[in-house]
Amino acid sequence: MSKNACFHCGLEADASKIMFDNKPFCCNGCKTVYEIFSTNDLGCYYDLQNAPGATPKDIEGKYNFLDNPKIVDQLLEFNDEDTQIITLYIPHIHCSSCIWILENLNKLNPDINSSIVNFGKKTVRVSFNFERVSLKDVVTLLSSIGYEPYISLDDYSVGKKRVDRSLIYKLGVAGFAFGNVMFLSFPEYFQVGEFWLEQFKPLFRWLMFAFSVPVIFYAAQDYFISAYKGLRSKILNIDVPIALGASVLFIRSTWEIVFDLGTGFFDSLTGLIFFLLLGKFFQQKTYTFLSFERDYKSYFPIGITKITSEDKEESIQVYDIEKGDRLLIRNEELIPVDCILIKGKARIDYSFVTGESKTVSKQSGDKLFAGGKQLDGSIEVDVLNSVEQSYLTQLWSNDVFKHDKELSFTNITNSISKRFTITILLIAFVATSFWLFTDSSKALNVFTSVLIIACPCAIALSAPFTFGNMLRILGKKKFYLKNASVIEQLAKINTIIFDKTGTITANKETTIDYEGLELTTAEESLLKSTLRGSNHPLSRSLYTLLNEHDILTLDTYQEHLGKGIEAKYQDHNIKVGSAPFVGLATDNATLNTTVHVSTNNHYKGKFTFYNKYRKGLSKLFNKLKSEYDLVILSGDNAGEKSNLTKLLPTKTKLLFNQKPEDKLEYIKYHQSEGATVLMIGDGLNDAGALAQSDVGIAISENVNVFSPACDAILDASKFNQIYNYIKASKGAIKIIKWSFALSFIYNIIGLYFAVTGQLEPVVAAILMPLSSISIVAFTTICTNIIGRKLK
Structure with a gap:
C-alpha cells in the first residue's frame, strides 16, 4: 500500500489531505470509522489485513423506513420480550477483517447481544436489545463502518440478492475470445504462405491481441484480485501461480507482436482462462446442487400433533402444517412455526433461537415464535404461517451450539494448499532456469505449464464434495x-x-397391563390430561391406551426428568412415574418396566409395560x-x-x-x-x-423434541x-484418502511432462479443470455406490 493511500480503505488520499493520528484518510467517513474502532479498542481490525475497509456512504435519512413497525416486523426473524434477531445480507464481506469486526459489534454497541457471520452467504445474524437500540440504529451502525446491508423492500425480505451472473459473463467473454483467437491462429498452425505473410499477418496478430485484452483484464480479474489480496496479507494462495502464469503469457505475447518477433501465445492464454472458468463454473454448479439438497430436501422426521375440527388428534409431519391449523404442543416440544397461543399456560425457552437459556411466560392471545420450546405442560396454538423447514435446519446448525470438534480433513486440505503453492513456484523457477541455459525456446512454455498443471484445486475439493454428497445421501x-x-x-x-426406553424399544408395539385400585372417571380424566402434556415414550404409549375423556386445563404441571410427572386440577393432584416418586418403596418384584400412579397422596396402582424391542435389534448388536x-x-x-x-x-x-x-x-x-x-x-x-x-x-418417532445437543x-x-x-x-473417509492419492499422482505425472518441456500451456489449461472435474466425479460416483448399498 502506498504512503498516500487511505489507511482504512486503501483509496488514494492525496486530494482530501485529511490526516488523523499520523495516518492519511480519503474522506471524513473513513476517518470516523478509524476513530470508532480506535476508541473501542478494535484497532486489531487493521492488523488482520491492510486497508480492509470500504468507504462508508452518506446514510443520513436513508433508513427512515425502519421507523415503521409493520416493515420492521416483516424483516425480523425473532421479536419477543426485549430481544430482536435479524439476518442481514452484507455484500461487502470479503476477508478475515470483515468477519472479525462484524462478530465484535457488541463492542461498538453493548446493546447488541451477539452477531454471527456466515461468510459463504455473506450474511450476519444480529441479536439485540430493542428496548435500548432499534433495528434502524443497528443498520445505521453497520453502514457507518462501511458494511451497508442490502435490504429489499419489494417483498419485505432480507438478503434476496440479485442472482450473480458475473461468472457466466466472464465465461462467455473468454469462450468468444478463445474461439476467435484459435480461428485467427490457423494460418500460423498450417504455415500458410504468401497471402498470409504479405498482407494479413500483422492484422491477425493485433486482432488476437485485441481479443485477449478483455480476457486478461475482465474474465481473469478474479484470479488477479485473489492473488493480490493474498500477497498483501502475506499469504500465497492457490490463485498466485495462475495469475503469474497468465501475466507471463500476456506480457511475452504482447512483446512478440509489438516487436514482430512472433505470433505469441494468445491461443494458450485465452484457452487457459476459458478452461479455468469452465472448471470453476462446473464446481460452483455442483456445490450449489449439493447445498440445495442439504438445505431444502433433508426434512427432519419430526411429527407434530394437529387438532382437527372434531377435537380429534392426529400426528402429521411438520412440513405439512398449514396456516390456520390448530396444533398441540407438548412439554419439551419445539414450536415449529410462528403461532398464536390459544389455550394453556406457556413457558417458552428461546435458547434454541437466541443462545441464552432464559424462559418467558405467555398468556392466551400472545404470539409465539418458531424455535421456542414449551416447558410447562401442553398448550394449543393457531398457526400464523406454514413452516419453513430450512429455518429449523438453520437453528439446529446454529454456531452457538457447535462443539469444538476439528474437521481434520479440512485442516489437511488447508495445510496442503498453503505448502503446495510455495513448492510449485520453486519448481517453476528452477525448471525455467534450467531451460534458459539449455533451450531458451522452451523456457516460457515450461514456466507457464508448471504453474498451471499443478493445482491443489482437486485436493481442496475432495473433502467438501465427498462430505456434501454423503450428507445428501444419508x-x-x-x-x-x-x-x-x-x-x-x-x-x-x-x-x-x-x-x-424409546430407543431400543418400539413404543407403538408395547402392551400395557394395569394392576391396582380402580380409577374413577375423574381420576382417569386427570391422568389422561396429565399424560397429554408429556413427550416421554411411556407417557405417549399410556396416553394412547386410555379411553377418551374430557381434556382438562391443568392448574399446575411439572415434569421431573428421570422420575415422573405431577399435576394439579382444582382440589385434585396426581403423580405419575417411578415407585419412589409416587411415595412407594422400590418395586423390585416386577421384571418389566412399570409406571406408578397416586392421586391426592394415595397410591392407586401401576401400569406394567411389556416392551417390544425394535425390529432387527439382536442382528444389529451382533x-x-x-x-x-x-x-x-x-x-x-x-x-x-x-x-x-x-x-x-x-x-x-x-x-x-x-x-x-x-x-x-x-x-x-x-x-x-x-x-x-x-x-x-x-x-x-x-x-x-x-x-x-x-x-x-x-x-425420532414422530416426536418434535430434537435439541441442539444432538449431532x-x-x-x-x-x-x-x-x-x-x-x-x-468410514467409506467416505476412505474415498477422501483415495482422492488425495489420485490428486498427488496426477500432479506428479503432470509436473514431469511440464518440467521436461513436453506440455503446451493450453493443454495444461485443459487438463487442470479436468483434474478437478475428475475428482468431483470420482467422489460423487463412489459416494453414490455407497448410497446404493444402504437400505
Whole structure:
C-alpha cells in the first residue's frame, strides 16, 4: 500500500489531505470509522489485513423506513420480550477483517447481544436489545463502518440478492475470445504462405491481441484480485501461480507482436482462462446442487400433533402444517412455526433461537415464535404461517451450539494448499532456469505449464464434495446429520451407548397391563390430561391406551426428568412415574418396566409395560459387537435385564436405574479413558449425554423434541441400519484418502511432462479443470455406490 493511500480503505488520499493520528484518510467517513474502532479498542481490525475497509456512504435519512413497525416486523426473524434477531445480507464481506469486526459489534454497541457471520452467504445474524437500540440504529451502525446491508423492500425480505451472473459473463467473454483467437491462429498452425505473410499477418496478430485484452483484464480479474489480496496479507494462495502464469503469457505475447518477433501465445492464454472458468463454473454448479439438497430436501422426521375440527388428534409431519391449523404442543416440544397461543399456560425457552437459556411466560392471545420450546405442560396454538423447514435446519446448525470438534480433513486440505503453492513456484523457477541455459525456446512454455498443471484445486475439493454428497445421501435414507464433521467423528467411534426406553424399544408395539385400585372417571380424566402434556415414550404409549375423556386445563404441571410427572386440577393432584416418586418403596418384584400412579397422596396402582424391542435389534448388536464396546444405559429398573441378556451379545454392558446425570458422568469417565463415544437416545432425558458424547444421535418417532445437543437425527424406522450408516461414514473417509492419492499422482505425472518441456500451456489449461472435474466425479460416483448399498 502506498504512503498516500487511505489507511482504512486503501483509496488514494492525496486530494482530501485529511490526516488523523499520523495516518492519511480519503474522506471524513473513513476517518470516523478509524476513530470508532480506535476508541473501542478494535484497532486489531487493521492488523488482520491492510486497508480492509470500504468507504462508508452518506446514510443520513436513508433508513427512515425502519421507523415503521409493520416493515420492521416483516424483516425480523425473532421479536419477543426485549430481544430482536435479524439476518442481514452484507455484500461487502470479503476477508478475515470483515468477519472479525462484524462478530465484535457488541463492542461498538453493548446493546447488541451477539452477531454471527456466515461468510459463504455473506450474511450476519444480529441479536439485540430493542428496548435500548432499534433495528434502524443497528443498520445505521453497520453502514457507518462501511458494511451497508442490502435490504429489499419489494417483498419485505432480507438478503434476496440479485442472482450473480458475473461468472457466466466472464465465461462467455473468454469462450468468444478463445474461439476467435484459435480461428485467427490457423494460418500460423498450417504455415500458410504468401497471402498470409504479405498482407494479413500483422492484422491477425493485433486482432488476437485485441481479443485477449478483455480476457486478461475482465474474465481473469478474479484470479488477479485473489492473488493480490493474498500477497498483501502475506499469504500465497492457490490463485498466485495462475495469475503469474497468465501475466507471463500476456506480457511475452504482447512483446512478440509489438516487436514482430512472433505470433505469441494468445491461443494458450485465452484457452487457459476459458478452461479455468469452465472448471470453476462446473464446481460452483455442483456445490450449489449439493447445498440445495442439504438445505431444502433433508426434512427432519419430526411429527407434530394437529387438532382437527372434531377435537380429534392426529400426528402429521411438520412440513405439512398449514396456516390456520390448530396444533398441540407438548412439554419439551419445539414450536415449529410462528403461532398464536390459544389455550394453556406457556413457558417458552428461546435458547434454541437466541443462545441464552432464559424462559418467558405467555398468556392466551400472545404470539409465539418458531424455535421456542414449551416447558410447562401442553398448550394449543393457531398457526400464523406454514413452516419453513430450512429455518429449523438453520437453528439446529446454529454456531452457538457447535462443539469444538476439528474437521481434520479440512485442516489437511488447508495445510496442503498453503505448502503446495510455495513448492510449485520453486519448481517453476528452477525448471525455467534450467531451460534458459539449455533451450531458451522452451523456457516460457515450461514456466507457464508448471504453474498451471499443478493445482491443489482437486485436493481442496475432495473433502467438501465427498462430505456434501454423503450428507445428501444419508438425508434421503432418513439419517440427518448436523454438519460434515459428524461423518468424520462417526468414523472414529469405538464405543456405542444406547438408551433403552424409546430407543431400543418400539413404543407403538408395547402392551400395557394395569394392576391396582380402580380409577374413577375423574381420576382417569386427570391422568389422561396429565399424560397429554408429556413427550416421554411411556407417557405417549399410556396416553394412547386410555379411553377418551374430557381434556382438562391443568392448574399446575411439572415434569421431573428421570422420575415422573405431577399435576394439579382444582382440589385434585396426581403423580405419575417411578415407585419412589409416587411415595412407594422400590418395586423390585416386577421384571418389566412399570409406571406408578397416586392421586391426592394415595397410591392407586401401576401400569406394567411389556416392551417390544425394535425390529432387527439382536442382528444389529451382533454386527456391532466385533468392532465396538456396547452399553445399555437405562433409567428403568433392572426388570428387563434377563430379557436383554438373552437378546444381546454376552459382552454388552447393562446398567439400570441411571439418572440423566449418571449417564453424563459415565460417558465423561470413559472419554477420559480414551473412548470415542456414540450416544443414541430419545432426545428427552438424554440431552446432557448426547451433548457430552463425541456423536449424539436422537431417535425420532414422530416426536418434535430434537435439541441442539444432538449431532444427528435418525428416523426410528431406520434404527436397524445404524451399523450400515457408520460403515458408510468410514467409506467416505476412505474415498477422501483415495482422492488425495489420485490428486498427488496426477500432479506428479503432470509436473514431469511440464518440467521436461513436453506440455503446451493450453493443454495444461485443459487438463487442470479436468483434474478437478475428475475428482468431483470420482467422489460423487463412489459416494453414490455407497448410497446404493444402504437400505
